[in-house]
Amino acid sequence: MDRSATKPAVGGLADKLALVLLATGTVLTTVAFILTFTVASPVIGAKVSGVELIGDQMIGNQLLLSQKIFYFHMPVAIASMVALGGTAFFGIRFLMTRDAVYDMKAKLCTEVSLVFILATMATGEMWTRFEWGVWWTWDPRLTTYFILMLMVFGYFVLRAAVEEPERRATYASIFGIIAFVDVPISFMITRLIPSSIHPVVFRTDSGMSPDMLVPLMCSLFGFLMIAFGLYRFRVRTEALALRVEAVKDQIDE
Amino acid sequence: MAVTSHKPSTFAQYKTLLLKDLQREFRTRDMLSSMAIYALLVLVVYGAALSQTGRQFDILQMSGGLLWALIVFTSLLGLNRSFGYEKEDGCLEGILLVPLDRSVVFLAKATSNLVFLLLVEIVVLPLFYFFFLTTTAPAPTWPMMLLPLFVGTVGIAGIGTLLSTITVNTRGKDVLLAVLFIPLVFPLLYACVSATTVVVAGGDIEGIFMNSVLLAAAYDLIMVLLSWVLYDFAVSA
Numbered sequence: 001m002d003r004s005a006t007k008p009a010v011g012g013l014a015d016k017l018a019l020v021l022l023a024t025g026t027v028l029t030t031v032a033f034i035l036t037f038t039v040a041s042p043v044i045g046a047k048v049s050g051v052e053l054i055g056d057q058m059i060g061n062q063l064l065l066s067q068k069i070f071y072f073h074m075p076v077a078i079a080s081m082v083a084l085g086g087t088a089f090f091g092i093r094f095l096m097t098r099d100a101v102y103d104m105k106a107k108l109c110t111e112v113s114l115v116f117i118l119a120t121m122a123t124g125e126m127w128t129r130f131e132w133g134v135w136w137t138w139d140p141r142l143t144t145y146f147i148l149m150l151m152v153f154g155y156f157v158l159r160a161a162v163e164e165p166e167r168r169a170t171y172a173s174i175f176g177i178i179a180f181v182d183v184p185i186s187f188m189i190t191r192l193i194p195s196s197i198h199p200v201v202f203r204t205d206s207g208m209s210p211d212m213l214v215p216l217m218c219s220l221f222g223f224l225m226i227a228f229g230l231y232r233f234r235v236r237t238e239a240l241a242l243r244v245e246a247v248k249d250q251i252d253e
Numbered sequence: 254m255a256v257t258s259h260k261p262s263t264f265a266q267y268k269t270l271l272l273k274d275l276q277r278e279f280r281t282r283d284m285l286s287s288m289a290i291y292a293l294l295v296l297v298v299y300g301a302a303l304s305q306t307g308r309q310f311d312i313l314q315m316s317g318g319l320l321w322a323l324i325v326f327t328s329l330l331g332l333n334r335s336f337g338y339e340k341e342d343g344c345l346e347g348i349l350l351v352p353l354d355r356s357v358v359f360l361a362k363a364t365s366n367l368v369f370l371l372l373v374e375i376v377v378l379p380l381f382y383f384f385f386l387t388t389t390a391p392a393p394t395w396p397m398m399l400l401p402l403f404v405g406t407v408g409i410a411g412i413g414t415l416l417s418t419i420t421v422n423t424r425g426k427d428v429l430l431a432v433l434f435i436p437l438v439f440p441l442l443y444a445c446v447s448a449t450t451v452v453v454a455g456g457d458i459e460g461i462f463m464n465s466v467l468l469a470a471a472y473d474l475i476m477v478l479l480s481w482v483l484y485d486f487a488v489s490a
Binding site for chain 2: 095143144147148150151153154157158161162163166167170171173174175177178179181182185
């Protein structure tokens with residue numbers, strides 16, 4: 001039973017770390033949420049025609065409350081992409097070693113990614129509705145991210161359609177690696193196609209003041225920690241389930 | 254008497270596998286004829302779909318998109334069948350028993366898929382013109398559309414060969430191929446549609462056309478190389 005060495009350990013350093021990171025991530029995202037609505041300065045949006053009295057204040061520009069979506073939208077999008085990186089990484093590891101543990105980890109990474117992709121889509125949908133005034137537009141960034149979501153759906157459809165575990169693991173790994181190609185494309189597309197209406201955030205001259213940058217960074221690192229925590233807890237659940245199965249088999253024998 | 258044997262060159266293996274595919278197809282013409290008829294039927298559906306549009310309707314702006322939708326759906330049909338044949342009578346097992354590099358199998362299969370797709374396109378393109386474009390005057394640059402057509406078809410054949418190898422062993426393979434294939438070729442499709450539309454309807458050849466073709470070619474390169482590398486795992490799983 002030397003293969004037990006490669007089985008995912010339960011209760012090791014990674015699991016303790018996961019608990020700490022999940023807690024820290026929860027605190028950080030909560031702090032980010034509060035800071036977003038209290039400290040972060042509102043963004044000046046489209047000009048109001050002339051100076052008007054809005055909410056007992058003389059205002060020349062409309063201040064956008066919907067811009068607050070951004071503090072959650074970008075961090076969850078980044079987290080979903082990082083998680084998909086995990087899918088590709090464990091896919092490669094599986095093809096190298098043929099160890100079923102890596103396939104399980106790749107699947108769990110994709111699951112975590114799916115959660116964050118859905119969160120990105122939900123917040124993005126609000127953004128397009130309230131900032132751009134449309135429900136959907138075939139903007140390059142939106143489109144590439146949308147097909148990313150479809151590929152993650154496809155990943156699970158593929159897994160469900162293959163019976164043998166070994167073959168399922170191989171096919172899923174291959175598809176996970178190919179699907180990852182879309183991640184850098186989706187990330188870079190707003191830089192490659194300047195006509196895209198989606199703003200480019202990662203740049204040195206993003207014009208974000210510290211009161212905006214702090215909540216954003218809290219949110220970003222918070223969601224990354226939550227993603228890792230979720231992933232690690234899922235690994236733990238699966239590992240325990242495998243152990244229960246093994247014990248059951250032993251009892252049957 | 255000593256028996257001498259020599260290992261056939263990689264190119265000879267490739268040629269044999271490719272000729273096997275072509276011979277089998279040209280003996281029955283199963284796949285080609287069904288793809289051609291399917292393409293014709295899609296054109297008929299287009300006829301109904303566009304029948305209520307106005308007289309001033311600008312078909313030239315839409316022709317690139319319609320043509321590529323036709324190509325994608327027709328190639329789905331072909332790709333589905335191309336690997337199904339290998340499964341019959343244990344042909345694939347036979348090929349895998351031969352001590353040859355698996356990437357040769359990929360290259361041969363991708364080339365035969367490419368040949369079939371190009372043949373179907375040769376038939377479909379004049380039909381498309383006949384049904385929809387005779388009343389209009391395409392821009393004089395229209396022959397340049399052959400470039401994105403070729404680049405796009407190479408990508409479709411490359412990605413499709415890997416995916417059809419995967420889906421042939423799954424439940425509900427027809428649907429699954431579409432589910433995996435369409436998102437993966439989407440960037441290619443997007444670039445090819447913009448390149449085709451520009452040369453057919455007229456526009457910024459220097460900028461949009463070259464950029465789109467380069468984008469499509471780069472995506473082709475990445476995807477075909479990845480498929481090539483990963484094919485060994487897919488075909489022996």
